[in-house]
Amino acid sequence: MSFHNKVVVVTGATKGIGREIALTFARHGASLIVNGRNSERLADLQHAIQKEGGTCFNVLGDASSPETANQIKEIISSKFQKVDVLVNNAGMNKRTPTLQTTLDDWENVIRTNLTSAFLISQSVLPFMVENKEGVIINISSTTASTPHKNATPAYGASKAALNYLTMHLAYEMAGHNIRVNAVCPGPIETDMTEQWDDTYREKVINGVPLKRLGDVSDVAEMTLFLASEQASFITGQSIHVNGGTLMR
Template sequence: MLLEGKVAIVSGSSRGIGKSIALTLAKNGASLVIIGTNTKLLTEVANEVQSMGRQCAVHLGDVTNPETATLAAEKTMSLFNKIDILVNNAGINMRSSTLDLKLDDWQKVLDVNLNGNLYFSKAVLPYMIERNYGKIVNVSSSTAKSGHKNAAPSYGASKAGVDYLTRHLALEMSGHNIYVNGVSPGPIETDMIKQWTEEYHQNVISNVPLKKLGTPQNVADVVLFLASSMSDFITGETINVNGGTYMN
């Protein structure tokens, strides 16, 4: 039980990678507040967490609204009187060339993927500073580090911003025993691949050195590592989880 007695907030936790992260943290002892906009799916995740004997509260809200983060942090403090872990997972992607990209869509992706991370970090940091402890894990993407034709430029730009925000907060918060790291998934087998043709699917796999797609659990396991005491001499890092498609 790597997180026994810990309290975590996980955004974007109704499906896919976020759901796996929430369940993995709970399996390792954490109590949770999960964030999203789909009541039904969040309730299903909460019920699964509670079936493990862990506490889990649902908080509905759009991460692009700063109030969502403020109220989520206040709810967590009201229920558990502390916030040990924040996982900024909520994110969206759009598929468009630069010339076809609508400016509203550019802004929407940045609002969810980058601004949402800032809002939640700002909401929890005062509580973490007060207790002189915290772990923040930001979910980025390998698209932040290398161009990708299957994503709009807004996606890579937003995730590159997340990588910088991770490093900046890690440096700024280092004196408060607050660790800020990231995880950078590559091709992961989520609901998104249902949009792929079989030809495209096989082409993606052929370009992965390990010749397979990752799973949400692969990502969740790295988040668990970063959220636990096992990573107590690591901060400001973003760990690749991509089967070798991008190495640095």
């Protein structure tokens, strides 16, 4: 799958799944616009993409901020005049149960996981509509479909809403040849899982039918596939990458 001459935007790209998604597109020839809130990690990612021979522009800021959406829009306008793929990956979770969840916690999670995807999509869609093609991929979660005691209620609610937003945009934009899908990871090995003790890790792995945690590359490769021509008849779907922890 070649993405030469393709422009890809990835939010929340400085670590974990988002970083791997950005690097995977770079390895396949894409030019990148990457967003994150940590300047050092963003600079490190830019260097890594350039080592792959790719072009990369950084946008430092909160993906749920209109200012960040405007910065992305300005780079597209001034450098490329088009965008082919948007990956809405920016996200956060809290570990607090319902009775300990504050209003600020609730609103922060909803804003980061859902509002950011709406704002960034809204900023890039005019370019896709004008060019009569484009792909949006929202990084959701298996928790959108089944509760998890290790996630705040706002997390699952925001991801379930993100799956609906995926369907709505897919339906609304199909006439412009724009496809929209979501990827729903299950237990994936990231910097967050490094905080688990051995007992909890074993418990999680035993709950996965494939008896292993996923790798960030598993999510990145699914994202790459959904962005490619091989997936040209797939839209409005939420694809689970979870080792069998949720089956339908």
